[in-house]
Amino acid sequence: MSKTFKRYLVTSALPYANGPVHIGHLAGVYIPSDIYTRYLRMRGCDVISVCGSDEHGVPITLKARKEGVTPQQIVDRYHAIIKKSFEDFGIAFDIYSRTSSPVHSKTASDFFRKLYDEGKFIEKTSEQYYDEEAHTFLADRYIVGTCPKCGNEGAYGDQCEKCGSTLSPDELINPHSAVSGSVPVKRTTKHWYLPLDQYEGFLRKWILEDHKEWKPNVYGQCKSWLDGGLQPRAVSRDLDWGIPVPVEGAEGKVLYVWFDAPIGYISATKELTPDWEKYWKSEDTKMVHFIGKDNIVFHCIVFPSMLKAHGGYILPENVPANEFLNLEGDKISTSRNWAVWLHEYLEEFPGKQDVLRYVLCANAPESKDNDFTWKDFQARNNNELVAILGNFVNRALVLTHKYFDGVVPACGELTDYDRQTLSELACAKEALGSNIENYRFREALKEAMNVARIGNKYLADTEPWKLIKSDPERVKTILNIALQITANLSVAIEPFMPFTAAKIVKMVQAGPFTWDDLGRTDLLPAGHRIGQAELLFEKIEDDVIQRQLDKLEATKQANAAANASQHIEDQKGSVSFDDFQKMDIRVSKILAAEKVAKTKKLLKLTVDTGIDQREIVSGIAEYYKPEELVGKEVLVLVNLAPRELKGILSRGMILMAEDPSGKLRLLRPEESMTPGSIVG
RNA sequence: GGCGAGUUAGCUCAGCUGGUCAGAGCGCAUGAUUCAUAAUCAUGAGGUCCUGAGUUCAAGUCUCAGACUCGCUACCA
Numbered sequence: 001m002s003k004t005f006k007r008y009l010v011t012s013a014l015p016y017a018n019g020p021v022h023i024g025h026l027a028g029v030y031i032p033s034d035i036y037t038r039y040l041r042m043r044g045c046d047v048i049s050v051c052g053s054d055e056h057g058v059p060i061t062l063k064a065r066k067e068g069v070t071p072q073q074i075v076d077r078y079h080a081i082i083k084k085s086f087e088d089f090g091i092a093f094d095i096y097s098r099t100s101s102p103v104h105s106k107t108a109s110d111f112f113r114k115l116y117d118e119g120k121f122i123e124k125t126s127e128q129y130y131d132e133e134a135h136t137f138l139a140d141r142y143i144v145g146t147c148p149k150c151g152n153e154g155a156y157g158d159q160c161e162k163c164g165s166t167l168s169p170d171e172l173i174n175p176h177s178a179v180s181g182s183v184p185v186k187r188t189t190k191h192w193y194l195p196l197d198q199y200e201g202f203l204r205k206w207i208l209e210d211h212k213e214w215k216p217n218v219y220g221q222c223k224s225w226l227d228g229g230l231q232p233r234a235v236s237r238d239l240d241w242g243i244p245v246p247v248e249g250a251e252g253k254v255l256y257v258w259f260d261a262p263i264g265y266i267s268a269t270k271e272l273t274p275d276w277e278k279y280w281k282s283e284d285t286k287m288v289h290f291i292g293k294d295n296i297v298f299h300c301i302v303f304p305s306m307l308k309a310h311g312g313y314i315l316p317e318n319v320p321a322n323e324f325l326n327l328e329g330d331k332i333s334t335s336r337n338w339a340v341w342l343h344e345y346l347e348e349f350p351g352k353q354d355v356l357r358y359v360l361c362a363n364a365p366e367s368k369d370n371d372f373t374w375k376d377f378q379a380r381n382n383n384e385l386v387a388i389l390g391n392f393v394n395r396a397l398v399l400t401h402k403y404f405d406g407v408v409p410a411c412g413e414l415t416d417y418d419r420q421t422l423s424e425l426a427c428a429k430e431a432l433g434s435n436i437e438n439y440r441f442r443e444a445l446k447e448a449m450n451v452a453r454i455g456n457k458y459l460a461d462t463e464p465w466k467l468i469k470s471d472p473e474r475v476k477t478i479l480n481i482a483l484q485i486t487a488n489l490s491v492a493i494e495p496f497m498p499f500t501a502a503k504i505v506k507m508v509q510a511g512p513f514t515w516d517d518l519g520r521t522d523l524l525p526a527g528h529r530i531g532q533a534e535l536l537f538e539k540i541e542d543d544v545i546q547r548q549l550d551k552l553e554a555t556k557q558a559n560a561a562a563n564a565s566q567h568i569e570d571q572k573g574s575v576s577f578d579d580f581q582k583m584d585i586r587v588s589k590i591l592a593a594e595k596v597a598k599t600k601k602l603l604k605l606t607v608d609t610g611i612d613q614r615e616i617v618s619g620i621a622e623y624y625k626p627e628e629l630v631g632k633e634v635l636v637l638v639n640l641a642p643r644e645l646k647g648i649l650s651r652g653m654i655l656m657a658e659d660p661s662g663k664l665r666l667l668r669p670e671e672s673m674t675p676g677s678i679v680g
Numbered sequence: 681g682g683c684g685a686g687u688u689a690g691c692u693c694a695g696c697u698g699g700u701c702a703g704a705g706c707g708c709a710u711g712a713u714u715c716a717u718a719a720u721c722a723u724g725a726g727g728u729c730c731u732g733a734g735u736u737c738a739a740g741u742c743u744c745a746g747a748c749u750c751g752c753u754a755c756c757a
Contacts, residue, residue, distance in 0.1 A: 220684045221752070228683070228753075293685085293751065323685080324750075331750090362705090367693085368686045369750055376692075376706090383706060387719050395716040402715075442693075446705070460721040465714075535717060619757055650757065 005286035005317075007046035009279040010037050011265040012091075013291040014054035014099065017078040018063050021085050022339035023372055024332040025292075027360035028322040032441050033290035034091045035361065038495040039436045042515040048279060050268040051086075052097035052104075053079040056242040057257035062142075071241045075100060085342040089353050090498045097268035099260060104267035108260040109246045111310060112235070116247055120309045121192040122232055128189050129175075130238075133182035135252075137238035143175050143184055191253070192245070193232035199305040200230050206315065207300060215439070217367070218321050221296045233302065235259040262303040266313075281312055289319045296321050320439040323365035327372050328552060337555050340372070340548075348548075354497035355381050355537065361445050361496055374548045381540050384449065390536040392455040393489065393504060396482040397533035399459075403468055408483055409476035410526035418481055421458050425451065425488050426519040432492060433515075441496075448492040455485040480526065483508065487523035491515065500536050507531045584639040585655065585679035586610055587669055593629040605629065605654065609638050610676015617650035620666075635667045635679055 012033040015021050021030075033049060040047040055075035064071040075098070083096050097104065115121055129138045177184050207214070207222045214222075235256045236245050242254030269276040279285050289299045299319050307313040325332060332339045345356060359380050363370055400406060414422075428451050435444035459482060464475045490504035491513045505511040509531045510524055517523055524530070591613065592606040605616045616636065635655040642651045655667045669677075 215685095217685050217751090222684095224683045224752075297752075326750095363692065370692075373691095379691090379706065382717095382719095386717060391716055391719045395720080397716095399715050440694095449705090456716095456720055459715075460713075463713085463715085465716095468715090537717085539717065539719095617757065653757080 004284070006282070006284040007279060007286070008037075008040050008048070009269070009285050009287040010040075010047060010049040011287070011289050012049065012051040012093070013289075013295055014052055014261050014264050015082050016057070016059070017053040017055045017075040017082065017098070018060050019078060019334045020081045020341050020343055022332060022334070022341050023327070023345075023356070023360060024325040024339065026089065026091075026342065026356070027325045027364050027370075027372070028292040029290050030086065030089075030091045031357055031361050032320065032322065032364065032439065033288075035441050035444070035495040036288065036290070036436060036439070038092065038498065039433070039515070042491070042494060044514060044516075048094045048269065048272060049092065050095055050097070050265055050272065051093045052095070052099060052101075052264050052268045053082055054257065054261045054264065055079065055098055055100045056254070056260060058142075058237075058239065061239065061241045072100065081343060085346075088346055089342060089357065092498075095268050095272040097264065097271050099264045099267070101267065101271065103271050104260070104264055105243050107267040107270060108243050108255055108263045111263050111266075111306075112243075112255055112259070113246045115194075115306075115309055116192070120194070121235070122195050123190055123192055124232075124234075125188055125190045127186050128238070129177075129184040130187040130189075131177040131182055131184050133177070136240065137187070137189060138177055138184055143177060189238055190250075191234045191236045191238075192247075194235050194259075194302070194305060194309065195232040196230035196301065196305055197232065199308055200226060202308055203230075203301060203304065206304070211318070214318060215320055215367075217293060217323065218296055218300065218319055221293070222300045225297055225301055230301070258298055258302065259306070262298065262306070280314060283314060285314055286317045287314055289316045291319060291321045293321050293323050318439070323367070323369045325360075325365050325370055325372055328374070328549075329371060336559050338552075338559075351499075354500045355385060355540075357497055358385060358445070361441055364442050366440070366442055374545045378540050378542075378545045381537060385537040386539055388449060388456065389452045389489070389493070389500075392452045392459075393486055393507070393536055394533055395459055396455065396479070396486045397507060397530060399464060400479050400483060400530060401533065403464070403472075403475060403479065406530050406532075408524045408526050408528045408530065409480050411480040411521075412473060412477040414477070417461065418477065421454060421481065422484075422521050424454050425485065425521075428454070428492060429515075429518040432518075436495065445496050448489075448496055451485065451489045451492045455482060455489065458482060458485065480524075481521070483524050483530070484521045487511075487513065488518055488520070491518045503534070503536055507533060581680070582639075583637060586636055586638050587633055587673040587675060587677040587679065588636040588638075589675045590629045590632050590634060603629070607634070607636060607652075607654075608675045609636055609652070610674065611638065614651045615649065616652045616654060618654045620654070620656065629666075632666065633668055633673060633675070635669075 010033055013029050015025060030051075033051075037047055037049040053075065055071075060071050060074050064074045067074070079098050086093065086096060099108075129143055130136070131138050175184060176182060203222075204226055207219070208226065212219065236250070236253050236259075237256050238252055239254050240252065242257065243260050244250070245253040245255060266276070266280060269279055273279075279287075291299050296319070299316065299321075304315050307315060327338060327340065330338055346353070349355065355377075359377050360372070362380060362384075363372065363376065400408070403409075428447050431447045432444050435441070435447060459478075462478045464478045464482075467475050467478070486504065487508055487510060490501045490508070490511070494501035505513070507530065508524055509529065513523065586609050588607040588609040590605055590607050594604050603618050603620055605618055606613060607616055637653040637655060638651075640651075640653045642649050657667055
């Protein structure tokens with residue numbers, strides 16, 4: 001695809017405004033998009049980078065309800081925090097908008113209306129649960145009740161987390177709304193669906209044939225979806241928070257958040273410039289979506305189908321989705337507070353935006369999930385930024401001040417070695433550009449750092465501190481070159497570390513430079529006076545890192561404690577002795593165990609209850625391997641009403657204990673007992 | 681269960697269409713050096729390329745089977 005493009009449109013996934021942003025967001029989406037955009041800007045390309053907060057959807061309404069505030073208050077709070085974090089970290093969007101903006105509301109509404117008018121949607125009516133008190137329809141997971149299978153009173157409408165069974169809300173005993181606590185009723189409701197299946201042919205050709213160059217994870221994921229067959233997808237929801245469906249008789253319905261969010265890219269562009277159509281509707285615009293892997297299907301399948309259905313819009317040229325970043329070996333989690341929040345980082349490491357930008361780019365999850373560790377953060381800062389980059393710039397400037405009083409000395413005749421060194425700069429430019437254009441930012445960053453390495457090596461090999469006594473003329477040339485390398489370095493690192501680049505530019509008192517200046521050897525003319533040298537980076541000591549590790553450890557312990565207390569449920573209502581006596585629990589011996597085909601959790605156990613041998617299906621496959629169960633004595637509720645699971649009649653229940661993390665363990669007699677022994 | 685991605689030196693990763701592909705950075709060891717934030721430069725040690733089988737004159741690189749990690753999706757007391 002060697003198309004030539006006149007302009008670029010860069011989009012970055014809209015962060016969901018129900019929490020601040022953390023290093024995972026930065027590493028996966030915003031640093032890559034920022035590097036890409038800064039590079040294009042430096043090249044003088046016509047490029048705009050748009051983003052904004054995604055402010056609709058159910059989770060925000062629930063969070064608002066929980067805190068007793070309005071959804072608008074929630075999104076106002078987080079929009080402000082997120083926006084500031086991006087600004088603080090130099091993520092230079094041309095506009096950071098939000099989906100609650102009036103422009104967006106109109107754009108999304110018009111978009112829907114056009115598709116509606118042209119008959120691009122399917123209408124379907126279905127029955128769903130409705131909360132009359134909260135005046136809202138309830139998704140299955142927002143209905144709570146008693147699990148018909150294990151008696152857990154906190155089972156959700158889609159699943160009982162205690163016994164693992166999947167439920168439908170109809171099965172729950174005593175169902176009630178998680179929102180208001182009232183008993184939900186069934187109501188029929190109508191929704192609009194985008195028939196993705198109709199776009200399958202177009203998507204196949206566009207992705208599978210025309211974009212084989214997409215990253216393997218993205219391409220593979222798309223292929224998986226397409227091969228699996230696409231289904232119509234609902235684009236509306238029963239909710240009072242969002243953009244109203246612009247159709248008569250659609251009161252109480254809003255656009256599904258995933259329908260309106262990507263349109264947010266269009267709205268943001270509209271807010272940015274009256275010329276927005278140039279970016280969205282010209283074939284010579286190159287659009288690139290930066291996202292995380294969880295968004296692949298929406299940006300590669302759903303949104304393109306929407307754009308196609310609407311007509312007139314261009315499609316993304318590439319969707320360089322990244323994998324996920326872990327933190328110290330565990331998944332980053334907002335709810336478990338397992339994250340390094342950007343706003344907190346800046347409080348603890350003021351002025352060190354570029355250190356984090358550097359580490360996150362050098363260790364970006366470009367091809368697979370990666371791990372962020374504070375030890376690695378420290379090592380990269382101390383061994384790479386301080387030792388290689390900061391040190392080189394410092395040596396060049398300090399030597400210039402020392403020998404030439406801060407004035408750039410004239411360049412004399414070049415030696416072969418000088419020429420060789422300078423030619424390496426041109427190579428670096430080449431490698432840098434092609435890596436960035438191919439979304440290989442880790443590799444590109446290495447090339448940028450290589451410029452500093454070239455400088456360090458040059459100084460070590462030419463040894464101006466020795467020559468100053470014997471051949472001061474030669475030293476002039478050497479330092480001139482070292483200073484040119486320094487200026488080049490500021491250009492090379494700008495997309496990655498804009499703050500540091502600006503500091504270097506300020507120290508050499510020149511610039512601003514453009515990408516074309518990279519490789520040039522006359523950026524600082526002889527006689528030009530440079531400014532004072534100041535350190536670009538400082539070492540990070542062990543105790544600072546230890547504090548961060550301690551903080552995470554505290555989070556871990558707080559989570560464990562919260563988890564434990566959370567799972568200690570209230571005592572259930574009392575039962576009579578007679579009722580208890582009705583339960584027939586026996587010591588039984590497991591004779592055989594095998595995995596139930598096509599399930600993840602189920603094991604089929606053959607047990608000797610003393611009364612008989614029978615089969616019991618139990619959802620413990622994730623905790624026990626079949627072979628380790630055979631021969632074990634366990635407790636079985638033998639007179640539980642039989643139930644058919646996956647075609648197997650399960651007669652009884654293996655008694656299990658559940659620890660705070662949800663892990664199940666068998667209950668076993670302390671000493672060997674005869675099968676059939678009564679428990680009571 | 682189906683599907684996708686990943687598994688290469690202590691760590692983080694490159695290795696395109698099979699034949700100098702066994703690599704880079706950091707760490708480590710040794711040496712050199714002192715202009716520089718004890719920072720630099722050179723050299724070196726380190727790997728059954730997840731496992732097993734197969735195709736081939738030749739396999740990290742292709743095929744099949746399996747293991748593990750992550751994700752999507754289904755089913756499921």
